[in-house]
Amino acid sequence: MKTWLARQRYLVDFTLAAALRRKGRNAMLLGVYALMIFILASVIFFGSALRREAAAALQGAPEVTVQNLVMGRHALAPPQWLDKLRHMRGARHVQGRLWGYFYDKATGANYTVMTPPADKPDYALKPGETIIGASIKRLRDGRNLGWLMLLSPSGKLFKLKIKRTLPETSELMSADLVLMARADFLRFFSLPEGAGFTDISMQVRNRNEVAKIVEKISRLLPTARVITRADILRTYENVFSWREGIVLAMLSAALVAFAIFAFDKASGLSAGERREIGILKALGWETSDILAMKFWEGALISLAAFIIGVAGAYAHVFFFDAGVLAPVLKGWSVLYPRIHLTPSVDRLQLVTLAFITIIPFTAATLVPIWKAAITDPDVVMR
Amino acid sequence: MIELNEVTKIYNEGQPNEVVALRDVSLTIPEGRVTVFKGPSGSGKTTLLTLVGCLARPTSGRIRLDGRIISALPEHFMAAVRRETFGFVFQRFNLIRGLSVIENVMIPAYPLGPDYRGLRARAGALLERFQLAHKARMKTEVLSGGESQRVAIARALINDPQWIIADEPTANLDSRLAGQFLDEVRQLKQAGKSIIITSHDERIFNADVVDVVVDMEDGRIATVEER
Ligand SMILES: Nc1ncnc2c1ncn2[C@@H]1O[C@H](COP(=O)(O)OP(=O)(O)OP(=O)(O)O)[C@@H](O)[C@H]1O
Numbered sequence: 001m002k003t004w005l006a007r008q009r010y011l012v013d014f015t016l017a018a019a020l021r022r023k024g025r026n027a028m029l030l031g032v033y034a035l036m037i038f039i040l041a042s043v044i045f046f047g048s049a050l051r052r053e054a055a056a057a058l059q060g061a062p063e064v065t066v067q068n069l070v071m072g073r074h075a076l077a078p079p080q081w082l083d084k085l086r087h088m089r090g091a092r093h094v095q096g097r098l099w100g101y102f103y104d105k106a107t108g109a110n111y112t113v114m115t116p117p118a119d120k121p122d123y124a125l126k127p128g129e130t131i132i133g134a135s136i137k138r139l140r141d142g143r144n145l146g147w148l149m150l151l152s153p154s155g156k157l158f159k160l161k162i163k164r165t166l167p168e169t170s171e172l173m174s175a176d177l178v179l180m181a182r183a184d185f186l187r188f189f190s191l192p193e194g195a196g197f198t199d200i201s202m203q204v205r206n207r208n209e210v211a212k213i214v215e216k217i218s219r220l221l222p223t224a225r226v227i228t229r230a231d232i233l234r235t236y237e238n239v240f241s242w243r244e245g246i247v248l249a250m251l252s253a254a255l256v257a258f259a260i261f262a263f264d265k266a267s268g269l270s271a272g273e274r275r276e277i278g279i280l281k282a283l284g285w286e287t288s289d290i291l292a293m294k295f296w297e298g299a300l301i302s303l304a305a306f307i308i309g310v311a312g313a314y315a316h317v318f319f320f321d322a323g324v325l326a327p328v329l330k331g332w333s334v335l336y337p338r339i340h341l342t343p344s345v346d347r348l349q350l351v352t353l354a355f356i357t358i359i360p361f362t363a364a365t366l367v368p369i370w371k372a373a374i375t376d377p378d379v380v381m382r
Numbered sequence: 383m384i385e386l387n388e389v390t391k392i393y394n395e396g397q398p399n400e401v402v403a404l405r406d407v408s409l410t411i412p413e414g415r416v417t418v419f420k421g422p423s424g425s426g427k428t429t430l431l432t433l434v435g436c437l438a439r440p441t442s443g444r445i446r447l448d449g450r451i452i453s454a455l456p457e458h459f460m461a462a463v464r465r466e467t468f469g470f471v472f473q474r475f476n477l478i479r480g481l482s483v484i485e486n487v488m489i490p491a492y493p494l495g496p497d498y499r500g501l502r503a504r505a506g507a508l509l510e511r512f513q514l515a516h517k518a519r520m521k522t523e524v525l526s527g528g529e530s531q532r533v534a535i536a537r538a539l540i541n542d543p544q545w546i547i548a549d550e551p552t553a554n555l556d557s558r559l560a561g562q563f564l565d566e567v568r569q570l571k572q573a574g575k576s577i578i579i580t581s582h583d584e585r586i587f588n589a590d591v592v593d594v595v596v597d598m599e600d601g602r603i604a605t606v607e608e609r
Pocket residue numbers: 393394401402403421422423424425426427428429430582
């Protein structure tokens with residue numbers, strides 16, 4: 001066992017020394033390989049993190065959301081809608097919500113501005129107070145402690161006392177949240193006193209009746225657009241799978257290129273390499289030593305590429321918000337103005353990724369060696 | 383002692399390009415001596431060397447090393463015999479390009495998995511002995527012909543084999559270097575090693591260090607001269 005280990009160490013040393021002779025070629029191979037794993041791992045990390053966030057967000061989402069449409073575009077829902085919906089049979093927790101997006105020039109960030117949900121007393125706010133999300137706190141760190149200063153879209157300065165900061169959670173929704181009282185909200189966005197709601201949310205007493213309720217609402221409020229939780233879920237799924245599909249298609253192209261590259265590297269066993277194998281055999285190396293040496297070559301390159309690719313993808317997705325993939329996977333930004341994903345990795349996916357990359361590559365380097373490795377070494381005498 | 387018993391080697395047997403390189407060769411090669419295979423080009427000297435050195439198997443016939451048959455061993459054992467019993471100095475030296483001199487010398491020991499410091503020390507001592515210590519870290523492709531040959535000899539000796547096999551060792555050397563090679567052969571013989579050399583070169587087969595000259599012709603042994 002000890003000599004087996006020592007033997008493998010020598011083979012690894014040899015293969016590293018040999019690989020260093022073709023620095024450019026091997027660096028290029030490593031680069032292409034790592035890039036492929038980087039893309040693959042980025043998609044996997046990004047997709048699964050988004051799905052997880054979406055699932056968490058949906059958990060708290062209302063069963064039915066009602067919006068008003070004017071000329072086919074989203075508009076504020078009139079205040080009377082609230083009463084009409086409250087009187088509908090089967091509807092519960094009917095609530096008007098006021099929320100909007102706001103770009104803060106001072107910090108260069110997008111905020112989601114909202115009035116506190118009526119059914120959560122610990123979020124209740126008096127005019128002049130605010131509750132902010134964790135990422136906003138981080139952005140403003142050290143400045144105006146205890147106070148949130150905002151320049152409203154119409155140019156008025158707002159000074160709100162920070163009542164508390166929301167705890168840092170994995171929820172996408174809360175990170176960039178600014179809660180303010182209804183009166184402040186209306187003034188902030190220059191809305192009239194009688195303005196209605198951005199949308200109206202409700203729960204349904206009996207889940208099986210969602211379809212019936214939707215139908216009833218449409219009849220009661222002909223200009224309303226009704227969105228169910230199932231609709232949102234489907235949208236998410238569609239966006240994710242469609243976008244992932246594009247990326248995976250691109251990736252399969254990259255994979256084919258890589259396969260050709262690997263095959264070329266492997267099968268293009270030059271006369272020089274063949275002779276080298278002959279020399280090693282003549283000097284007393286066994287076929288198994290040659291194969292082990294080549295195995296280490298393939299395995300080390302794969303492993304290095306895997307580690308570089310996965311580490312790069314991890315940093316890319318979780319520290320740089322998937323900047324490279326964002327243009328392709330942009331679909332989700334319709335649903336969220338900005339996100340910051342919580343680092344987390346699915347082990348099974350990683351193992352799968354390792355298997356579908358490391359093993360084929362290592363095999364691809366080994367197979368063509370086989371023939372050269374089993375031939376008699378007397379050719380080196382020629 | 384190596385004994386060959388009616389050894390025949392046919393390349394590409396049964397094909398149109400079939401070549402009978404050796405025919406019914408029977409020969410005894412003594413231990414602790416210097417044996418030279420001579421003869422015209424194509425007479426089968428190199429082929430005989432590859433069979434003796436376990437680099438290939440004969441088509442028929444037996445080869446024994448110290449009484450043990452080595453001509454029909456599985457590849458795994460053949461490699462072990464090569465590694466432990468024979469040191470090879472090839473005509474074209476066959477150093478591995480791009481690797482350093484000392485790495486080249488150590489290569490035959492890798493499959494044995496020896497202690498690294500010990501191996502390095504042995505390789506260093508061999509290079510010292512061949513006046514190559516200062517070139518240990520150089521790549522082999524910058525070496526001169528004579529230096530390459532000495533590296534090849536050092537490499538052949540790293541596992542301390544009983545038999546040294548050299549194919550046309552002086553083909554590319556001038557007379558000074560050929561003389562140097564013969565000096566090294568003399569030292570090895572004094573150290574008790576057995577040496578087999580193929581050569582056209584009369585500087586070799588006329589040298590006084592040579593004990594046995596096997597004259598070959600057309601795949602057969604014409605004469606065996608013991609001195
Ligand atoms: N791998 C091979 N396939 C086919 N024929 C071969 C092979 N190796 C050697 N031969 C043939 O076997 C014969 C003997 O070759 P060998 O190399 O043993 O001769 P040699 O005495 O060493 O010649 P030289 O002095 O030129 O080195 C030659 O006719 C050669 O062409």
